[in-house]
Amino acid sequence: MPTIKRLEEFIAKVETNKHDEAIEEFYDEDASIQENQSLPRIGKSNLVKNEKKVLARAKSVHSKCLRPVFINGNYVVIRWKFQFNWLDGTVTEIEEISYQHWDEEHILEEKFFYDPIQLHPK
Numbered sequence: 706m707p708t709i710k711r712l713e714e715f716i717a718k719v720e721t722n723k724h725d726e727a728i729e730e731f732y733d734e735d736a737s738i739q740e741n742q743s744l745p746r747i748g749k750s751n752l753v754k755n756e757k758k759v760l761a762r763a764k765s766v767h768s769k770c771l772r773p774v775f776i777n778g779n780y781v782v783i784r785w786k787f788q789f790n791w792l793d794g795t796v797t798e799i800e801e802i803s804y805q806h807w808d809e810e811h812i813l814e815e816k817f818f819y820d821p822i823q824l825h826p827k
Contacts, residue, residue, distance in 0.1 A: 706779050707807045715812075716774070716783070722766040725756040733811040740817045765790045771800075781805040795826030 707715075718727040728736075732749050739745035746752055760766065767788040775782040782804055789797040801819035805812050 706776070706809060707781065708809075709776075711810060712774065712776065712781060716770045719768050719785075720770060722768050724766070724768070725753050725760060728752045728756055731812055732815075733808065733813050736812055736814065738815045738817070741819065741821065745814075745816075762791055763789045764792050779807050781807060791826060793826075797824060797826045799823045 715727060715731045718730060728749060732752060734749050735747070736749055736752060737745040737747045738752055746755055767790075769786045771784040771786055782802060785799075785801050785803060787797075787799045787801075789799075791797065799819055800823070801817050804816045804818065806814040
């Protein structure tokens with residue numbers, strides 16, 4: 706189970722909009738991330754690489770945890786709101802739920818739930 710301190714450190718890191726660094730610091734080497742019903746991406750290096758690719762397409766990113774955060778043993782649920790200002794001038798806003806499985810210090814598995822219509826830039 707993550708400590709409240711460790712979980713708050715994770716949230717703070719994501720809110721600095723350095724998602725790739727959050728993965729490097731807080732995810733297990735064999736972690737997986739799954740979006741809705743897509744196949745999971747597996748392995749920290751793969752997750753970091755994918756996140757860097759997404760961030761490279763953005764002029765800026767704004768990330769916010771919409772509280773409360775729910776913890777039950779090794780499971781954590783966080784509601785996030787993200788705004789991506791893309792290099793092409795479009796904006797994407799996504800609100801999602803993150804369902805995480807932690808060991809004491811690292812995220813082992815994470816699944817995001819969101820409405821895919823939000824992926825279309827405004």
